[in-house]
Amino acid sequence: xxxxxxxxxxxxxxxxxxxxxxxxxxxxxxxxxxxxxxxxxxxxxxxxxxxxxxxxxxxxxxxxxxxxxxxxxxxxxxxxxxxxxxxxxxxxxxxxxxxxxxxxxxxxxxxxxxxxxxxxxxxxxxxxxxxxxxxxxxxxxxxxxxxxxxxxxxxxxxxxxxxxxxxxxxxxxxxxxxxxxxxxxxxxxxxxxxxxxxxxxxxxxxxxxxxxxxxxxxxxxxxxxxxxxxxxxxxxxxxxxxxxxxxxxxxxxxxxxxxxxxxxxxxxxxxxxxxxxxxxxxxxxxxxxxxxxxxxxxxxxxxxxxxxxxxxxxxxxxxxxxxxxxxxxxxxxxxxxxxxxxxxxxxxxxxxxxxxxxxxxxxxxxxxxxxxxxxxxxx
Ligand code: ADP
Ligand code: MG
Numbered sequence: 001x002x003x004x005x006x007x008x009x010x011x012x013x014x015x016x017x018x019x020x021x022x023x024x025x026x027x028x029x030x031x032x033x034x035x036x037x038x039x040x041x042x043x044x045x046x047x048x049x050x051x052x053x054x055x056x057x058x059x060x061x062x063x064x065x066x067x068x069x070x071x072x073x074x075x076x077x078x079x080x081x082x083x084x085x086x087x088x089x090x091x092x093x094x095x096x097x098x099x100x101x102x103x104x105x106x107x108x109x110x111x112x113x114x115x116x117x118x119x120x121x122x123x124x125x126x127x128x129x130x131x132x133x134x135x136x137x138x139x140x141x142x143x144x145x146x147x148x149x150x151x152x153x154x155x156x157x158x159x160x161x162x163x164x165x166x167x168x169x170x171x172x173x174x175x176x177x178x179x180x181x182x183x184x185x186x187x188x189x190x191x192x193x194x195x196x197x198x199x200x201x202x203x204x205x206x207x208x209x210x211x212x213x214x215x216x217x218x219x220x221x222x223x224x225x226x227x228x229x230x231x232x233x234x235x236x237x238x239x240x241x242x243x244x245x246x247x248x249x250x251x252x253x254x255x256x257x258x259x260x261x262x263x264x265x266x267x268x269x270x271x272x273x274x275x276x277x278x279x280x281x282x283x284x285x286x287x288x289x290x291x292x293x294x295x296x297x298x299x300x301x302x303x304x305x306x307x308x309x310x311x312x313x314x315x316x317x318x319x320x321x322x323x324x325x326x327x328x329x330x331x332x333x334x335x336x337x338x339x340x341x342x343x344x345x346x347x348x349x350x351x352x353x354x355x356x357x358x359x360x361x362x363x364x365x366x367x368x369x370x371x372x373x374x375x376x377x378x379x
Contacts, residue, residue, distance in 0.1 A: 003097050003206065003308035007073055009033030013303070014072030014096075016065075016087065018045035018054060020348040020358065021283055022078035024291070026050045028299035034307070039068050046348045047078075059083050062090070069096040076100060076257065076306050080108050080281055081155050099206065099306040104253040104281040111153045112187045114279055121252050123245055124275050126264070127190040133182065140188040141165070147191040152184050158356070159223015164191070192275055194264035198232050201287040202246040203301045203311055204255040210247055211311045213298060215239060216286050216322075218262070219376075224356060227323045227376055228286040230293060230316065231369060238265060241274045249279065258302040260284025285324065285358070292344050292363045293320035318365045321372040323379065325360040327353035332378065336362055343375070 007013075013029045015022045018040035026036040026047050038051040041058045048054045057064030060083045069075055069090050074097045077087065084106045091098035107117050115125045129140035131150065141148065146168070152161035163177055164170070165188075171178070197220065201213035217232035218225060232239075246261055253259070260280040266273045287298035296304070296312035304311055325333060325345075330353045337345045340362075347360035364375040 003074070003099060006309045007034070007307040010035060011073040012037055012052070012071070013306070014039065014068055014075045015047065015051075015078055016040075016059070016068075016075065016082050017078035018042070018047035018051070019078060020046060020350070023047035023050055023348060024288075024297075024299045025076065025078060025283065025302060028297065029303045032300075032303060032307075034303070037068065037072050039065070044351055046350045049349065060086060062086060065090050066094060069094040072096065074099060074306055076282075076302070077105065078282055079157075080105055081157065084109050099256045099308065100281065101254055101256065104255060104259060104279065107253065108279045108281050109154060111151055111156070111278070112185070113153075115187070118249075118276055118279075121248060123248065124273070125277075126192050126275050129188050131182070131186040131188050134179075137171075137178070137182070137186075137188065141171070144188050144190050149189045149191055150178065150181060150186050151189060152181060153187055154184065158225075158358075159220070162223060192264040192266055192277075194275075195267045195272070196232075196234065196265040197277070198234060198238075198242065198263045198265060199228070199260055199284065199286040200242055200246050200263075201258055201260050201284060201290070201298045201301075202250045202255065203258045203298075203305055203314075204250045205305045205311045206256055206308055207310070208251075209311055210250050211301065211314050212243060212246055213287060213290055213294065213301075213314050214316045215242055216289060218286050222356070224326065224358075225285045225324055226379070227321060228289055229369065229373055230289050230320050233369065234265065235272065238272055238274060245274070245276065253279075253281075255281075257281075257305045258283050258287070258298050260287060262286070285361075286322075288346070288361050289320045289322040289363055290314075291346075292365060293318050319367065319369045319372050321364045321375050323362050323364070323376065324358055325362060326355070327357045327359055328355045329379065330359060333360070336378065340364070340375070340378075342366060
């Protein structure tokens with residue numbers, strides 16, 4: 001359903017999911033004069049600290065979600081691992097605005113549906129096969145070849161729910177792990193020998209206007225985003241390709257709000273080739289740089305779009321490197337915080353600093369890409 005007029009200040013934005021993304025959406029919304037309510041099953045969710053009120057309940061608790069939707073003016077979600085069909089049904093039953101709609105949410109909740117859809121609209125993804133059983137896996141390994149990656153179709157994040165199959169001995173050695181993964185539907189993907197990973201945040205408002213954020217160049221470590229560099233060091237041809245694909249996804253997916261798209265850039269004998277890795281129908285970790293380095297952040301733009309207002313024209317103000325602070329990086333924080341000039345340290349206040357857990361991020365700004373990228377040496 002569409003908003004017939006923009007949401008006025010002091011109305012309430014309800015965010016399903018209250019982790020760091022919800023927290024940063026909430027901060028943008030409050031800056032603009034909105035109230036914020038958050039909803040999450042985790043009673044120590046970090047976005048609760050910046051919410052006018054919050055609700056602790058399971059994502060699939062129909063009654064609790066209904067009550068939440070009835071108490072807010074507009075609904076949004078901070079990530080895709082919520083109950084998509086339920087939120088769609090509740091938005092309809094309560095007449096609560098869900099400006100983002102559920103098309104992109106439902107598509108991106110399942111890697112297979114997402115890849116099928118991207119292929120159906122003519123966009124490039126790496127070779128893949130659906131895998132529901134050991135037999136399927138055997139067949140898929142023949143068609144896809146090695147190396148390949150077996151992924152659960154649902155609920156994966158930060159590289160979780162993935163097994164790399166490099167050679168035929170892996171299939172035997174990782175048998176137990178593979179069997180566990182195959183308890184739910186999976187997809188086998190060809191491993192892309194990419195030169196570079198990139199992403200773009202695309203925003204679209206209710207009237208169909210599209211605004212793109214600058215493309216970032218991303219480094220992952222153990223499947224988790226380590227850093228994002230902007231502007232990305234890519235050719236104009238690749239930049240144009242990515243922009244075209246992002247616009248197509250935003251239009252065909254009827255996007256309202258912000259969506260992150262991850263890409264692999266592969267060098268082939270005939271030139272560079274772009275593949276879409278995955279979609280995230282909400283602000284994305286690789287867009288955090290925009291808080292300091294753009295005139296409007298991805299969170300600001302998301303709030304503008306879902307409250308029915310016209311999008312901001314996005315401008316990059318400075319070269320920037322964003323580096324995630326995982327649990328094991330916490331000992332570095334004090335030094336960066338005390339000594340690094342033009343560095344902004346964000347800490348989400350999530351409690352225990354477990355290995356691999358995203359505790360915060362740092363944004364380094366400087367006059368050139370060459371200068372900011374040196375900051376990655378601190379890790
Ligand atoms: P998540 O949902 O956990 O982010 P991704 O599918 O994006 O899952 O995988 C995380 C990272 O693992 C990617 O950013 C990339 O570095 C690597 N990866 C995933 N799939 C592939 C692939 N098909 N080929 C090469 N690398 C991959
Ligand atoms: Mg990813």
